[in-house]
Amino acid sequence: MTDIATSAPIDAASAPTSGQRLRTGTQIYIYVSLILVAGIVIVPLLSTALGGFKTLGELRGNPFGLPSDWQWSNYTDIILSKRYWLQMSNSLIIAMLTVFLTLAFGAMAAFCFAHIRFFGSSYLLNYFLIGLMFPAATAILPLYIRIRDLGLIDTYWGVVLPQVAFGMGMSIMLFRNYFRNLPQELFDAAFVDGCGYMRFFWHITLPLSRPIIATVGIISFVSSWNNYIVPLIMLNSESRYPWPLGIMIYRGEFSTEWQLVLAFITLTILPTIIAFFLAQKHIIAGLTAGAVKS
Amino acid sequence: MLMSVNGAASGGAQALPRRRKRSLSHSKWPVLILFLPPALLLFTVLVILPMGEAGWYSFYNWNGYGTPTQWIGLKNYQLIFRNGAFTQALINNGLIVLVSVLVQIPLALWLASMVASRIKGALFFRLIFFLPYVLADVAAGMIWRFVYDGDFGLVGGIAHFFGADPPFWLADRNVAMYAILGVVVWKYFGFHMMLFIAGLQAIDKSVLEAADIDGATGFQKFRLVTLPLLGSTVRLSVFFGVVGSLQLFDMIMPLTGGGPSNSTQTMVTFLYNFGVTRMQIGFGSAVGVVLFVFCVTLAFSYKRVFMRHD
Numbered sequence: 001m002t003d004i005a006t007s008a009p010i011d012a013a014s015a016p017t018s019g020q021r022l023r024t025g026t027q028i029y030i031y032v033s034l035i036l037v038a039g040i041v042i043v044p045l046l047s048t049a050l051g052g053f054k055t056l057g058e059l060r061g062n063p064f065g066l067p068s069d070w071q072w073s074n075y076t077d078i079i080l081s082k083r084y085w086l087q088m089s090n091s092l093i094i095a096m097l098t099v100f101l102t103l104a105f106g107a108m109a110a111f112c113f114a115h116i117r118f119f120g121s122s123y124l125l126n127y128f129l130i131g132l133m134f135p136a137a138t139a140i141l142p143l144y145i146r147i148r149d150l151g152l153i154d155t156y157w158g159v160v161l162p163q164v165a166f167g168m169g170m171s172i173m174l175f176r177n178y179f180r181n182l183p184q185e186l187f188d189a190a191f192v193d194g195c196g197y198m199r200f201f202w203h204i205t206l207p208l209s210r211p212i213i214a215t216v217g218i219i220s221f222v223s224s225w226n227n228y229i230v231p232l233i234m235l236n237s238e239s240r241y242p243w244p245l246g247i248m249i250y251r252g253e254f255s256t257e258w259q260l261v262l263a264f265i266t267l268t269i270l271p272t273i274i275a276f277f278l279a280q281k282h283i284i285a286g287l288t289a290g291a292v293k294s
Numbered sequence: 295m296l297m298s299v300n301g302a303a304s305g306g307a308q309a310l311p312r313r314r315k316r317s318l319s320h321s322k323w324p325v326l327i328l329f330l331p332p333a334l335l336l337f338t339v340l341v342i343l344p345m346g347e348a349g350w351y352s353f354y355n356w357n358g359y360g361t362p363t364q365w366i367g368l369k370n371y372q373l374i375f376r377n378g379a380f381t382q383a384l385i386n387n388g389l390i391v392l393v394s395v396l397v398q399i400p401l402a403l404w405l406a407s408m409v410a411s412r413i414k415g416a417l418f419f420r421l422i423f424f425l426p427y428v429l430a431d432v433a434a435g436m437i438w439r440f441v442y443d444g445d446f447g448l449v450g451g452i453a454h455f456f457g458a459d460p461p462f463w464l465a466d467r468n469v470a471m472y473a474i475l476g477v478v479v480w481k482y483f484g485f486h487m488m489l490f491i492a493g494l495q496a497i498d499k500s501v502l503e504a505a506d507i508d509g510a511t512g513f514q515k516f517r518l519v520t521l522p523l524l525g526s527t528v529r530l531s532v533f534f535g536v537v538g539s540l541q542l543f544d545m546i547m548p549l550t551g552g553g554p555s556n557s558t559q560t561m562v563t564f565l566y567n568f569g570v571t572r573m574q575i576g577f578g579s580a581v582g583v584v585l586f587v588f589c590v591t592l593a594f595s596y597k598r599v600f601m602r603h604d
């Protein structure tokens with residue numbers, strides 16, 4: 001699955017360029033279509049957020065509109081609860097550890113593949129790329145046994161290490177391609193000046209690699225933050241649950257009170273939505289370009 | 295004296311890099327020994343070995359305690375393919391691929407061609423369309439469970455408005471899978487749209503201008519120039535549709551969990567419901583192996599298709 005190149009980088013924020021000025025009729029048609037589709041995207045999200053402000057009775061009669069009497073306590077009770085912050089911090093800790101190790105191990109291994117020829121290097125690279133071919137779900141039961149035998153069941157590491165391992169193929173692939181495209185003259189010049197591999201990696205390669213670090217970091221952060229199956233299998237205690245598991249538990253507990261579940265969903269996806277609008281350019285470019293290139 | 299040192303240095307400059315390089319290449323081992331093992335160890339222990347073990351466990355009847363001893367040969371595989379729920383899962387995985395090809399790709403291409411044209415607010419629409427892709431599958435599934443709810447949800451509200459009985463699509467085994475397909479499209483069309491935007495941007499504008507000069511209409515330009523040039527994007531989009539279908543799990547769990555009566559199982563929910571929750575390590579591993587075979591076949595056949603065309 002390597003080197004699938006769409007020839008242009010995906011840049012969501014660049015100004016559209018194609019074609020001549022459009023006729024008014026065409027413009028109206030385009031706007032009507034776009035607003036219609038945008039409505040289908042937005043309405044479920046918006047009514048989820050608004051539903052969290054309603055009473056259960058009002059939700060039954062009026063799932064779409066504004067709440068007649070805003071029930072702020074639905075939201076404040078959750079924000080003031082320990083479980084919400086516990087789940088958020090669990091997700092954050094797991095995601096940060098995952099990102100750090102995916103970046104560190106991936107960049108180090110990729111550096112070897114990019115700059116050093118050694119016996120079997122191309123076979124070893126292909127070995128890592130096997131990891132791109134199948135998801136963690138295929139091996140989830142033996143993985144569970146292995147994590148159990150390592151004594152890591154119900155720990156953060158029991159979630160982090162499998163996530164890092166299954167992200168290794170993507171990380172090595174993206175880093176290696178980037179490192180190889182750095183100007184070769186840098187490498188030659190550094191060698192002439194007696195700079196060893198380690199110093200070259202630390203002082204020259206890494207400072208030049210911010211864009212790819214951002215890409216790999218975003219991909220592994222988002223996939224860890226949203227991951228469900230690995231923590232589902234590896235964790236038992238609710239006190240260690242990240243938020244996707246937390247939503248399921250919450251929904252199980254309050255299955256008769258949709259308004260609370262809706263408030264809870266809204267609060268758990270809020271960080272994602274805020275982050276998305278703050279860093280949309282990087283996130284879109286990272287997620288699409290990353291997927292395409294690996 | 296100074297002159298001669300400089301002279302010697304510049305005179306030796308040709309030979310110097312090679313000598314230095316060789317002496318440094320001796321020092322490649324420390325970096326290899328330090329930089330490779332973390333990735334190699336983790337990847338081997340937690341990706342490759344478990345996959346191999348899945349193959350081994352799949353020949354046993356084992357509940358996960360002690361060591362597997364009860365060898366049953368290929369019986370797990372026979373049980374899988376005789377299981378009606380697994381057949382249904384295969385059909386559903388096929389349906390997802392079908393929807394991604396017949397609905398998602400045309401939709402994504404249509405939207406991409408609109409937001410790539412010169413209109414105000416195009417960037418805003420791109421952002422909105424991409425938003426569901428960033429949300430977790432679990433959250434999307436939960437949101438749509440509310441949307442589809444007959445008593446409190448949006449679909450229920452619409453039915454109520456028209457005076458119809460409250461519909462419970464997710465509880466109806468004939469409808470539930472189609473309801474889920476709707477969520478799949480809702481969640482992923484924005485990603486495919488971004489692929490097509492990139493594909494459209496890569497098209498050489500002069501080709502379209504040439505078509506203009508030859509008097510091609512907008513639709514002719516699209517059908518005869520744009521579409522053929524988007525071939526690789528279409529293949530990429532199909533590929534992601536198939537990969538996504540093979541992995542679909544997180545979204546199903548909050549929506550239906552695979553029910554009612556197994557009508558919305560996918561291969562992964564089948565693995566979870568029949569292997570993990572019942573601690574049937576052997577059976578679940580066999581399902582994993584089947585899934586693995588699908589994934590690898592896909593990866594290789596895809597590569598061959600791509601190698602041939604691109």
